[in-house]
Amino acid sequence: MNNEIGIYIHIPFCLKKCFYCDFNSYADKENLIEKYVFALCKEILENSEILSEYKVTTIYIGGGTPSYIDPKYIKQIMDTIYLCIDKSSVEEITIEANPNSITKEKLEIYKMSGINRLSIGLQSNHNSILKKIGRVHTIEDFEKALDIANSVGMENISLDLIYPLPDLSFNQFKDTVDYVVSLKSKNIKHISVYNLEVHENTKLAFLLNENYVSLVDEDEEYEMYKYLKDTLQNNGYNRYEISNYAISGYESKHNLRYWNQELYLGFGAGASSFFGGTRYKNETSIEKYIDNILNNKSVIIEKEELDLLSLIKEYIILQLRKIEGLSLSAFKSKYKKDIYSLFSIEIAQLEKDGLLVKDNDNIKLTSRGLEVANLAWEKFI
Numbered sequence: 001m002n003n004e005i006g007i008y009i010h011i012p013f014c015l016k017k018c019f020y021c022d023f024n025s026y027a028d029k030e031n032l033i034e035k036y037v038f039a040l041c042k043e044i045l046e047n048s049e050i051l052s053e054y055k056v057t058t059i060y061i062g063g064g065t066p067s068y069i070d071p072k073y074i075k076q077i078m079d080t081i082y083l084c085i086d087k088s089s090v091e092e093i094t095i096e097a098n099p100n101s102i103t104k105e106k107l108e109i110y111k112m113s114g115i116n117r118l119s120i121g122l123q124s125n126h127n128s129i130l131k132k133i134g135r136v137h138t139i140e141d142f143e144k145a146l147d148i149a150n151s152v153g154m155e156n157i158s159l160d161l162i163y164p165l166p167d168l169s170f171n172q173f174k175d176t177v178d179y180v181v182s183l184k185s186k187n188i189k190h191i192s193v194y195n196l197e198v199h200e201n202t203k204l205a206f207l208l209n210e211n212y213v214s215l216v217d218e219d220e221e222y223e224m225y226k227y228l229k230d231t232l233q234n235n236g237y238n239r240y241e242i243s244n245y246a247i248s249g250y251e252s253k254h255n256l257r258y259w260n261q262e263l264y265l266g267f268g269a270g271a272s273s274f275f276g277g278t279r280y281k282n283e284t285s286i287e288k289y290i291d292n293i294l295n296n297k298s299v300i301i302e303k304e305e306l307d308l309l310s311l312i313k314e315y316i317i318l319q320l321r322k323i324e325g326l327s328l329s330a331f332k333s334k335y336k337k338d339i340y341s342l343f344s345i346e347i348a349q350l351e352k353d354g355l356l357v358k359d360n361d362n363i364k365l366t367s368r369g370l371e372v373a374n375l376a377w378e379k380f381i
């Protein structure tokens with residue numbers, strides 16, 4: 001039982017679809033919740049033999065909006081997981097929540113189920129902007145939710161922000177950043193700030209194409225980025241990954257598992273897994289997922305066995321997402337190879353372009369490299 005593993009649980013239900021969201025999440029499918037949770041628990045139990053062979057250190061309940069469904073289902077899922085694993089090895093259990101669906105009763109049940117980290121989707125502190133992106137909550141809902149979380153003793157809270165957002169000005173964004181750092185004493189230990197992705201076929205793509213809303217230009221976006229990075233850093237939130245900042249010791253253990261190319265099993269519709277050098281993805285449709293599970297059919301729709309070179313390239317890209325970069329000795333012990341024997345030309349070119357530096361045992365992206373990380377990653381694709 002030396003090997004460690006993480007568990008990801010996908011809850012694909014939301015009260016309403018946000019305009020920018022392309023996640024595997026659905027509104028108006030509440031009638032399927034009970035059956036879905038039953039099927040999800042069946043999928044977990046079917047993997048109990050594998051789970052019992054590993055030390056599960058992290059569990060992440062994401063979505064969709066896990067806090068939207070009745071907390072009895074979250075308890076049911078956690079109880080099922082606990083039947084399959086040695087509970088004592090679990091260090092971090094996160095649940096994602098939307099501010100308007102957080103109640104005292106829910107958080108108390110989460111805590112009793114061992115959940116010790118709450119990730120709240122705030123996105124912006126301006127009601128006018130929240131409305132423009134189709135969020136169901138207001139800043140007042142968030143403040144209430146944060147007070148409830150503190151009152152029940154949730155000591156590890158993470159916030160999600162997105163930038164730029166439709167019609168968001170630099171000053172409004174500055175205000176959002178100042179606002180989130182002012183909440184530090186309310187157990188905000190971690191802040192994720194995602195760069196807006198505009199996905200085809202979303203309402204946001206339509207609104208932008210039709211000029212109903214607009215985004216700031218590149219220069220202003222860069223000003224936002226600089227303000228964000230400096231302000232979070234100056235307030236004790238260390239940037240440890242391209243989009244993630246944390247008070248020291250509160251980096252997301254589960255997400256670090258992804259960036260360190262470590263094992264995890266995903267359960268639920270659309271969930272993915274990384275196990276035995278292979279990436280798997282589950283059926284995304286809730287209906288088909290339930291149907292297949294109940295009829296004892298496989299729910300895996302994608303299976304990619306990575307050859308050694310693909311694994312190595314993926315590892316390098318994932319490691320370069322971290323601000324500390326890739327440890328040369330860790331690379332050698334994991335892959336029994338010297339990275340320079342494989343990628344000396346690419347590394348030299350990135351160094352020459354000022355995008356990558358060697359720092360003792362590590363190679364890592366420079367400040368400039370982090371700004372144009374895609375250009376650096378391309379060298380390893």
Ligand SMILES: C[S@@+](CC[C@H](N)C(=O)[O-])C[C@H]1O[C@@H](n2cnc3c(N)ncnc32)[C@H](O)[C@@H]1O
Nearest residue numbers: 020021063064065096098121160194195196197
């Ligand atoms: C599953 S959601 C978090 C929980 C909950 N569903 C919510 O939105 O409050 C994960 C996070 O992904 C981010 N996200 C979703 N779609 C995005 C997009 N198109 N661009 C950037 N970030 C996005 C949001 O910050 C969101 O909070």
Ligand code: SF4
Nearest residue numbers: 014017018021025064
């Ligand atoms: S609540 Fe979260 S998962 Fe649901 S639609 Fe909005 S961003 Fe997507």
